[in-house]
Amino acid sequence: MSxxxxxxxxxxxxxxxLVVMFFVLPEYHSGNLxxxxxxxxFAMGYNVLFGYTGLLSLGHALFFASGMYGLGLSIQxxxxxxxxxxxxxxxxxxVVSCVIGFLALRTTGVAFxxxxxxxxxxxxxxxxxxxxxxxxxxGFVIQRAQRSMxxxxxxxxxxxxxxALVLFSICLFLIAWLVHSRxxxxxVAIRENEQRARMLGYDVQRHKLVAVIxxxxxxxxxxxxxxxxxxxxxxxxxxxxxxxxPLLYVLLGGAGTTIGPLIGTVFMFYLIDxxxxxxxxxxxxxxxxxxxxxxxxxxGIAGLVRKKLVWLP
Amino acid sequence: xxxxxxxxxxSLEGAITAAVLALTAVGLxxxxxxxxxxxxxHGEFFMLGAVIxxxxxxxxxxxxxxxxxxxxxxxxxxxxxxxxxxxRLVLHKIDYEPERTIVATIGLLYVIQQxxxxxxxxxxxxxxxxxxxxxxxxxxxxxESGFALTWPWGLSTTTYKLAVIVAAIVILLILWLVMTRTxxxxxxxxxxxxxxxxxxxxxAVGRVYAxxxxxxxxxxxxxxxxxxxxxxxxxxxxxDPLLLSFIVVIIGGLxxxxxxxxxxxxxGMSDGIISVFFTPTLAKILATLLVAFVLIFxxxxxxxxxxx
Numbered sequence: 001m002s003x004x005x006x007x008x009x010x011x012x013x014x015x016x017x018l019v020v021m022f023f024v025l026p027e028y029h030s031g032n033l034x035x036x037x038x039x040x041x042f043a044m045g046y047n048v049l050f051g052y053t054g055l056l057s058l059g060h061a062l063f064f065a066s067g068m069y070g071l072g073l074s075i076q077x078x079x080x081x082x083x084x085x086x087x088x089x090x091x092x093x094x095v096v097s098c099v100i101g102f103l104a105l106r107t108t109g110v111a112f113x114x115x116x117x118x119x120x121x122x123x124x125x126x127x128x129x130x131x132x133x134x135x136x137x138x139g140f141v142i143q144r145a146q147r148s149m150x151x152x153x154x155x156x157x158x159x160x161x162x163x164a165l166v167l168f169s170i171c172l173f174l175i176a177w178l179v180h181s182r183x184x185x186x187x188v189a190i191r192e193n194e195q196r197a198r199m200l201g202y203d204v205q206r207h208k209l210v211a212v213i214x215x216x217x218x219x220x221x222x223x224x225x226x227x228x229x230x231x232x233x234x235x236x237x238x239x240x241x242x243x244x245x246p247l248l249y250v251l252l253g254g255a256g257t258t259i260g261p262l263i264g265t266v267f268m269f270y271l272i273d274x275x276x277x278x279x280x281x282x283x284x285x286x287x288x289x290x291x292x293x294x295x296x297x298x299x300g301i302a303g304l305v306r307k308k309l310v311w312l313p
Numbered sequence: 314x315x316x317x318x319x320x321x322x323x324s325l326e327g328a329i330t331a332a333v334l335a336l337t338a339v340g341l342x343x344x345x346x347x348x349x350x351x352x353x354x355h356g357e358f359f360m361l362g363a364v365i366x367x368x369x370x371x372x373x374x375x376x377x378x379x380x381x382x383x384x385x386x387x388x389x390x391x392x393x394x395x396x397x398x399x400x401r402l403v404l405h406k407i408d409y410e411p412e413r414t415i416v417a418t419i420g421l422l423y424v425i426q427q428x429x430x431x432x433x434x435x436x437x438x439x440x441x442x443x444x445x446x447x448x449x450x451x452x453x454x455x456x457e458s459g460f461a462l463t464w465p466w467g468l469s470t471t472t473y474k475l476a477v478i479v480a481a482i483v484i485l486l487i488l489w490l491v492m493t494r495t496x497x498x499x500x501x502x503x504x505x506x507x508x509x510x511x512x513x514x515x516x517a518v519g520r521v522y523a524x525x526x527x528x529x530x531x532x533x534x535x536x537x538x539x540x541x542x543x544x545x546x547x548x549x550x551x552x553d554p555l556l557l558s559f560i561v562v563i564i565g566g567l568x569x570x571x572x573x574x575x576x577x578x579x580x581g582m583s584d585g586i587i588s589v590f591f592t593p594t595l596a597k598i599l600a601t602l603l604v605a606f607v608l609i610f611x612x613x614x615x616x617x618x619x620x621x
Contacts, residue, residue: 056412056415056416058415103605103609104605104609106609106610107608107609107612109411109412110351110411110412110415111608111612113351113412113415114351114559114563114604114605114608115605115608115609118559118601118602118604118605118608119601119602119605121556121601122598122601122602122605125594125597125598125601126598128594129592129594129595129598244419247416251416279431280430280435281427281428281430281431282427283423283426283427284423284424284427284428284431286420286423287419287420287421287422287423287424287426287427288420288423288424289420290416290417290419290420290423291403291417291420291421291424293416294403294407294413294416294417294420295403295406295407295417298413
C-alpha cells in the first residue's frame with residue numbers, strides 16, 4: 001500500500017469513527033465532542049505553523065478571535081446571513097494573518113514568540129477598547145434565528161455536530177494533502193534546517209508567510225465556527241489563554257502529525273472538564289501538563305505512537 | 314493653577330510605578346542577560362512576593378511596621394528559594410533551551426497562579442503601610458506678581474510613597490555595587506560574557522544560574538512587597554508587572570541592566586502620565602504595539618548595543 005492510500009484510509013477511518021460516536025455517545029458527551037472538533041480545527045491550524053514549519057507562535061488567539069468577531073459582528077450589526085458572515089470571518093482572518101505574518105516573520109525564535117504574544121495582547125485589548133460594539137468580557141449572544149444554514153438549525157445537537165464534523169473533515173484532508181505536497185515537504189525542510197533550505201534555493205520567507213496565512217485562516221475558521229455553532233462571542237476567546245491552549249493541544253497530541261491535534265484536544269478538553277468539577281483552579285492542570293510535556297514527552301502522544309508503530313502521517 | 318500641578322502629581326505617581334517596575338524588570342533582565350532565557354513566570358514571583366507579605370503581616374501582631382519589616386526581608390528570600398527549586402526541577406532538566414523554557418515557564422505561571430487561587434483565594438487583601446503620613450505638596454508659580462508659592466493647595470502624597478521611591482533607588486545601587494565590586498558579581502558577569510569559558514575557568518555555571526534565577530525572582534518579590542501597601546495583594550496581580558517588565562526589558566535592550574533602569578523610568582513615568590490623561594486600555598494597546606515594533610525593527614532595544 002502506498003503512503004497516500006494509507007493516509008486516506010487512516011483519515012477516513014477517523015472520520016467514520018467520529019460519525020459513529022455521535023450515535024453511540026450520550027448527549028452530554030456528543031455536545032462536548034462538537035466543541036472538541038471545532039477546537040481541534042484550531043489546533044490543526046496551529047500545527048501547520050508549529051508542527052510542520054517549526055515556528056512557535058504565542059498569539060493564535062488573535063486569529064481565532066478575528067474569525068469569531070468577523071462572523072459575530074457582521075451578524076450582529078449587518079444582519080448578514082451565516083454563509084456571508086462565515087466568509088467575512090474568513091476574510092478577516094486572512095487579512096489579519098497576512099499583516100501579522102508580514103511583520104512578525106522579520107524576527108525568529110524567542111523574538112517571534114514575544115512579537116506574536118504582543119500582537120495578540122494588543123488584539124485582546126482592542127476588543128475591550130471597543131466594548132461598545134463587542135461588549136468586552138461579557139460578550140454577546142448570536143440569536144438562534146440567525147444561526148440556520150441551508151435550512152439546518154445549527155443550535156440543535158444533530159446539525160451542530162455534523163456541521164463541526166464537516167469543517168473538521170475538510171481541514172483534516174486539506175492538511176493530509178498539504179503535508180504530502182511539495183509545499184508541505186518544503187515547510188518540513190525549513191523546520192529541520194532553515195539555512196540548508198535557503199541554500200537549496202527555496203524562498204524560505206515566502207513559504208513561512210504562506211504557512212502563517214494557512215495557519216491563521218484555519219484558526220480563524222475555527223473561531224468563526226465556534227461563534228456560529230455555540231452562539232456566543234466574547235473577549236475571553238482573544239485572551240492569552242486561547243493562545244496557550246492550541247499549543248497545549250498540539251504538544252500533547254504530537255506536533256507535526258495529522259491526527260495529533262485531535263488526540264491532544266480530546267485529552268486536554270476532558271482533563272480540564274473533569275478537573276473543573278473539583279476546583280475552580282482548573283488551569284493548574286494545564287500548567288502541570290505543559291511542564292511535564294516539555295520535561296518528559298516533547299513529541300506528544302502521536303509522537304510516541306509513531307516511535308513504536310513506525311508509521312503515521 | 315491648571316494643567317501644571319496635575320502633571321506634577323501624575324509624574325509623582327509615575328515615579329512610584331517606575332521605582333517598582335525598575336526592580337521587577339531588572340530581575341527579569343539579569344535572568345535574560347546571564348541565563349539567556351525568557352522567564353514568563355516572572356510576574357507570578359512578583360505576585361507571590363505580595364501574597365507572602367500579606368501572609369507574614371497577618372501572622373505578626375503589634376505595630377504594622379514590625380510585620381512589614383519582617384515581610385520585607387523574608388518574602389523575597391522565600392520567593393527566591395521557590396524560584397531556585399523551580400529552576401532545579403524544571404529549567405535545569407531541559408538544559409535552558411530557549412523555546413522549551415518559554416513553554417515550561419508558561420506552565421509554571423499557571424501552576425503558581427492557580428495554586429495561589431486555591432490557597433489564598435480570589436479576594437484582594439490589603440497590607441497596612443508601616444508609616445503613612447499625608448504631606449501636602451507645594452507648588453511654585455511665576456504669576457503677574459512675580460514668584461509665588463502655594464501651599465497647601467489641595468493635592469498631597471504620603472510619606473510611604475516617597476519612601477518606596479527612595480528604597481528602590483537604594484536597592485538598585487546595592488545591586489549595582491554587588492555586580493561591579495564583588496567577586497560574586499564578577500562571576501556573574503563572566504558567565505554572562507561567555508558561559509563555556511567561565512566553566513573552563515572553574516566557575517560552577519549551574520550554581521550561578523540557580524543563584525541568578527533566585528535573585529531575579531527575589532527582586533520581583535521585593536518590588537511587590539514595597540508596592541503592596543499601596544496596591545493590595547491579589548492572585549492575578551502578576552499580569553501587569555510581567556507585561557510592563559517585558560516592555561521595559563525589550564526597549565532597554567535585552568540583558569542590559571542600565572538600559573532596563575532607564576527604560577523603566579521612561580515607561581513608568583509615561584504610564585503614570587498617560588493613564589491620567591487617556592484611558593488605561595489605550596495606553597496598554599500602544600505599549601504592547603511599541604514592544605512588537607521595537608522587536609521587529611530594532612531588536613537590540615532603543616538603548617542596546619548591537620551584539621556580534
